[in-house]
Amino acid sequence: MSNLLERTILIAVESELQRQVARLDHPLNKSFFEMLTYHMGWSGIGSGPDAAGKRIRPLLMLLTIDAIGEKWELALPAAASIELIHNFSLVHDDIQDKSPLRRGRLAIWKKWGVAQAINVGDSLFIIAHLAMSDLHGKYSYESIFKATRVILEACLDLTCGQFMDIEYEKQDNLTIEDYWTMIAGKTAALLSASTFIGSILGSSNEATQMAYRDFGHYLGLAFQVQDDILGIWGVSSLTGKSNESDLYTGKMSLPVLYGLERSGQFAKRWKQSRINKDDIPELSELLRTDGAQLKAQETVDQMTELALKSLRQADPKGEAGETLYNISQRLIQRQS
Amino acid sequence: MSNLLERTILIAVESELQRQVARLDHPLNKSFFEMLTYHMGWSGIGSGPDAAGKRIRPLLMLLTIDAIGEKWELALPAAASIELIHNFSLVHDDIQDKSPLRRGRLAIWKKWGVAQAINVGDSLFIIAHLAMSDLHGKYSYESIFKATRVILEACLDLTCGQFMDIEYEKQDNLTIEDYWTMIAGKTAALLSASTFIGSILGSSNEATQMAYRDFGHYLGLAFQVQDDILGIWGVSSLTGKSNESDLYTGKMSLPVLYGLERSGQFAKRWKQSRINKDDIPELSELLRTDGAQLKAQETVDQMTELALKSLRQADPKGEAGETLYNISQRLIQRQS
Numbered sequence: 001m002s003n004l005l006e007r008t009i010l011i012a013v014e015s016e017l018q019r020q021v022a023r024l025d026h027p028l029n030k031s032f033f034e035m036l037t038y039h040m041g042w043s044g045i046g047s048g049p050d051a052a053g054k055r056i057r058p059l060l061m062l063l064t065i066d067a068i069g070e071k072w073e074l075a076l077p078a079a080a081s082i083e084l085i086h087n088f089s090l091v092h093d094d095i096q097d098k099s100p101l102r103r104g105r106l107a108i109w110k111k112w113g114v115a116q117a118i119n120v121g122d123s124l125f126i127i128a129h130l131a132m133s134d135l136h137g138k139y140s141y142e143s144i145f146k147a148t149r150v151i152l153e154a155c156l157d158l159t160c161g162q163f164m165d166i167e168y169e170k171q172d173n174l175t176i177e178d179y180w181t182m183i184a185g186k187t188a189a190l191l192s193a194s195t196f197i198g199s200i201l202g203s204s205n206e207a208t209q210m211a212y213r214d215f216g217h218y219l220g221l222a223f224q225v226q227d228d229i230l231g232i233w234g235v236s237s238l239t240g241k242s243n244e245s246d247l248y249t250g251k252m253s254l255p256v257l258y259g260l261e262r263s264g265q266f267a268k269r270w271k272q273s274r275i276n277k278d279d280i281p282e283l284s285e286l287l288r289t290d291g292a293q294l295k296a297q298e299t300v301d302q303m304t305e306l307a308l309k310s311l312r313q314a315d316p317k318g319e320a321g322e323t324l325y326n327i328s329q330r331l332i333q334r335q336s
Numbered sequence: 337m338s339n340l341l342e343r344t345i346l347i348a349v350e351s352e353l354q355r356q357v358a359r360l361d362h363p364l365n366k367s368f369f370e371m372l373t374y375h376m377g378w379s380g381i382g383s384g385p386d387a388a389g390k391r392i393r394p395l396l397m398l399l400t401i402d403a404i405g406e407k408w409e410l411a412l413p414a415a416a417s418i419e420l421i422h423n424f425s426l427v428h429d430d431i432q433d434k435s436p437l438r439r440g441r442l443a444i445w446k447k448w449g450v451a452q453a454i455n456v457g458d459s460l461f462i463i464a465h466l467a468m469s470d471l472h473g474k475y476s477y478e479s480i481f482k483a484t485r486v487i488l489e490a491c492l493d494l495t496c497g498q499f500m501d502i503e504y505e506k507q508d509n510l511t512i513e514d515y516w517t518m519i520a521g522k523t524a525a526l527l528s529a530s531t532f533i534g535s536i537l538g539s540s541n542e543a544t545q546m547a548y549r550d551f552g553h554y555l556g557l558a559f560q561v562q563d564d565i566l567g568i569w570g571v572s573s574l575t576g577k578s579n580e581s582d583l584y585t586g587k588m589s590l591p592v593l594y595g596l597e598r599s600g601q602f603a604k605r606w607k608q609s610r611i612n613k614d615d616i617p618e619l620s621e622l623l624r625t626d627g628a629q630l631k632a633q634e635t636v637d638q639m640t641e642l643a644l645k646s647l648r649q650a651d652p653k654g655e656a657g658e659t660l661y662n663i664s665q666r667l668i669q670r671q672s
C-alpha cells in the first residue's frame with residue numbers, strides 16, 4: 001500500500017537511475033549498455049517493475065530527507081548511487097553464488113557469461129560513484145565528502161560480509177556472533193547507509209543522524225533474518241530466486257544456526273550425511289519442530305522493535321515519517 | 337636506472353599502500369587480508385618487488401607534483417588510490433581472461449577461486465576510493481572532488497575498454513579506430529589520470545594540466561602497442577605472463593590488425609583455419625615479413641613522440657622532470 005509521496009519518489013528515482021546509467025549509452029558500447037538496462041529491469045524479456053526490484057534503499061534515503069523537512073529532489077543522485085551499489089553487489093553475488101536467476105529472470109552471468117558480468121558489476125559500481133559527484137552545486141563539498149565516505153565504508157563492510165558468506169559455505173563453524181557481523185555487512189550496511197546519508201544531506205543534528213543510521217541498521221538485520229526464514233519456509237516461486245531451499249544449498253542462515261544450537265533432531269540429521277533434494281521437506285519440518293523457526297521469528301520481532309525505537313528517536317515528520325514506519329512494517333511482514 | 341628521488345617515492349608509496357590495505361587487517365577477515373597482501377606482492381610464495389609490479393602510476397603522479405614544485409608527500413593517498421585501482425582491474429582481468437599467472441605467480445582466482453577473486457577486486461576498488469578520502473585536511477574539498485572525478489571517469493573508460501576487449505575476442509571485425517578507443521580505455525585511461533591528478537593536486541594552471549593529461553595518455557598508448565609487440569615477439573618468460581602468444585589466444589592486438597590490413601601471407605593464414613600452438617612460430621614470422629612488426633614499432637615511436645611533446649609543453653622542473661623523461665624512455669624500450 002504505497003502512498004502518493006512514495007510513488008512520486010519512486011518515479012523520480014527510476015528516471016534518475018536511467019539518467020545515470022545513460023553514461024554508457026554510446027554506439028561503441030551498444031551491447032554493454034544493453035546488459036546494464038537488462039539488469040536494471042528496463043529492457044529485455046520480462047522487463048518491468050518486477051524485474052527492477054523495490055528500490056527500497058533510495059526510497060528510504062529520500063523519505064528520510066523529507067521527514068527531516070528538507071527537499072528530497074536535490075538528493076536524487078545520491079539515491080541513485082545507493083541503488084546502483086546495491087545492484088553492483090547483486091550482479092557480482094549471482095556469479096559468486098552461481099545463482100541462475102535474479103528477480104525471476106536469467107542473471108547477467110547466465111545470459112552473457114562471467115567475464116562480462118564482472119564488468120557489468122564494476123561499471124555499475126563506478127557509475128554509482130560518478131552519480132555522487134552530481135551532487136555538486138546542490139550540497140556543500142563537505143556534505144558530499146561525508147556522504148561519499150559513508151557509502152564507501154558501507155561498501156567495505158559489504159565485501160567483508162560477502163567474504164564471510166563465501167568462506168563459511170565451505171565450513172560448518174560459523175558462530176551466531178559471526179553471523180551477525182556477516183549480515184551487518186552483507187545486508188544492513190547499505191540500508192543503514194541509506195538512512196544515514198539521508199540524514200546527513202538533510203542536515204540534521206548528530207544525534208538524529210545516529211538514530212537514522214541505527215534505524216537502517218536494525219531494519220537491515222530484521223530484513224535479513226526474515227529473508228533467511230523465507231529461504232527455508234517461504235514459497236520459493238514468490239521470491240523470484242531459484243527454487244532451491246537454503247537448506248539444500250547449505251547456506252548458513254540463522255534458523256540453521258539456531259537448529260544446530262538446539263542439538264535436536266535437525267542437528268542430528270544435518271550432520272549425518274549429505275543432504276539430497278528429497279530430504280528438504282523433512283529437514284525443514286524438523287527445524288520447525290525443534291523451535292528454530294519460532295526463535296528466528298522472535299529475532300525478527302526484536303530487531304524490528306530496535307529499528308522502530310531508533311526511528312522514534314529520529315522523530316520523522318509528516319507523510320514521509322508515516323511512510324518510513326509503514327515501509328518498515330511492510331519489509332518485515334513480506335512473504336516474498 | 338632509478339635515481340634517489342624515484343627510490344624514495346617508491347618506498348613511500350609501498351608504505352602508504354600497506355597502510356591503506358590494512359583497513360581489512362582484522363581477525364575475522366584473516367584469509368581475506370591474506371589474499372590482498374598476496375596479490376599486492378607482500379606475502380606468500382614468491383613475494384617481493386617482482387611480485388609487486390612497477391608501481392608506475394603512483395610514481396608518475398608523484399613525480400608530476402614534484403616537477404611542478406609542490407610537495408609529493410601530501411598526495412601519497414591519491415598515489416596509492418591509483419595503484420589500487422590498477423590492481424583491482426588486474427584481479428578482475430585475470431578472471432575474465434582466464435590468465436593463470438600474474439607477475440609470475442598464480443593469479444588470485446587460480447589460487448582462491450573466482451568468487452573470492454571477484455571480492456578481492458571489489459575490495460581493492462573500494463579501498464582505492466577510501467584512500468582518496470584520506471586527502472582530507474591536505475587538499476581543499478574542491479581539489480579532492482576534482483581528482484576523484486578524474487579517477488572515476490578513467491575507471492569508466494577502463495570498463496568500456498574491457499568490455500570491447502572481451503567482446504572482440506569472439507569477433508573478427510575490430511577496426512583499427514576501435515582498437516585505439518579500446519586501449520585508450522584499457523591502458524591509457526589510468527596512466528593519463530595519474531599525471532592529470534598529479535597536476536591537479538600540484539595546482540598547476542589548466543594548460544599545464546592538459547599537457548600532463550595528454551602526456552599520460554600518449555604514454556599509455558605507446559606502452560600498450562609495445563605490450564602488443566612483446567605479446568607476439570617478446571620473450572614470454574620475461575613478461576611473467578602465461579607462455580601463450582597473443583596469436584594463440586586470438587587477442588586483437590595492433591600488429592594483428594596491421595597484418596590483416598595488409599592482406600598478405602599472414603592474413604591469408606590467419607583466416608584459413610583454427611590456429612594451433614605449433615603454428616605460432618610460422619605465423620609470427622609471416623606477420624613480421626608482412627611488415628606489421630615494423631609498422632607497430634613505428635606507431636610506438638609516434639605515440640612516444642606525442643607523449644614527449646606533451647611533456648615538453650608541461651615543462652616539468654628539476655630532478656623529477658628528468659625522471660619523467662627517463663621513465664618514458666624506459667617504459668617504451670622495455671623488453672618485458
